[in-house]
Amino acid sequence: MKKNPIFLLLLQIIILSSLIPITKCDDNDDDEDLITKICKETPFESLCLSTLQPISNLPNTDTKVLANFMATTVLKNATDTLNYIEGLIKETPDPQQERALAVCAELYIPVVKYELPQAIEALSRGQFGFAKYNIADVGKQADTCEKGFSGSSAKSPLTDRNKLVRNLSDIVVAIINVLAKG
Numbered sequence: 001m002k003k004n005p006i007f008l009l010l011l012q013i014i015i016l017s018s019l020i021p022i023t024k025c026d027d028n029d030d031d032e033d034l035i036t037k038i039c040k041e042t043p044f045e046s047l048c049l050s051t052l053q054p055i056s057n058l059p060n061t062d063t064k065v066l067a068n069f070m071a072t073t074v075l076k077n078a079t080d081t082l083n084y085i086e087g088l089i090k091e092t093p094d095p096q097q098e099r100a101l102a103v104c105a106e107l108y109i110p111v112v113k114y115e116l117p118q119a120i121e122a123l124s125r126g127q128f129g130f131a132k133y134n135i136a137d138v139g140k141q142a143d144t145c146e147k148g149f150s151g152s153s154a155k156s157p158l159t160d161r162n163k164l165v166r167n168l169s170d171i172v173v174a175i176i177n178v179l180a181k182g
């Protein structure tokens with residue numbers, strides 16, 4: 001059988017290329033910012049990016065550090081909101097509004113005192129299920145607070161704050177999901 005040199009060359013190329021492992025453009029992945037990568041996995045990418053911006057130049061950041069910083073931001077926001085609510089309760093002349101605000105204070109107090117600190121603690125211990133359960137509940141409490149104003153004549157003075165707490169909580173839950181996947 002006469003061998004066609006071009007055929008042999010082609011055969012060599014085919015064999016060689018099948019031996020070369022397929023290298024996608026993975027080289028860049030290590031450099032791709034972890035924050036960018038993680039925030040893409042969350043429901044509010046730009047809020048995630050802006051919240052994590054202050055720690056974007058921190059060395060040795062890992063997903064756990066990001067989750068912790070995000071959860072701490074929720075705690076700060078919830079604490080700030082609770083203080084704001086307590087200030088409004090003292091000022092409002094509207095009894096219906098005052099009642100809705102008092103309900104919100106009762107919702108936010110355990111969030112600030114127990115749920116979030118316990119979730120942050122659980123995160124550091126790697127107890128992701130417990131942390132996630134608590135943080136998801138924080139988002140629900142913010143929603144419940146907001147709904148308390150729906151029957152009242154005055155508009156909710158907490159809409160933006162409640163939404164922010166809700167959205168930040170959703171981001172933490174999404175980051176914990178990434179952590180839990182390993």
Ligand SMILES: *[C@@H]1O[C@H](CO)[C@@H](O)[C@H](O)[C@H]1NC(C)=O
Nearest residue numbers: 047050051073076077080164
């Ligand atoms: C609440 O969250 C926002 C968004 O990340 C952040 O910019 C702000 O500093 C937080 N508020 C407090 C009191 O930490």
Ligand SMILES: *[C@@H]1O[C@H](CO)[C@@H](O)[C@H](O)[C@H]1NC(C)=O
Nearest residue numbers: 044047160161163164165167
């Ligand atoms: C929170 O998310 C909702 C959409 O679910 C959006 O309409 C709202 O603007 C967001 N608010 C904040 C403060 O991030």
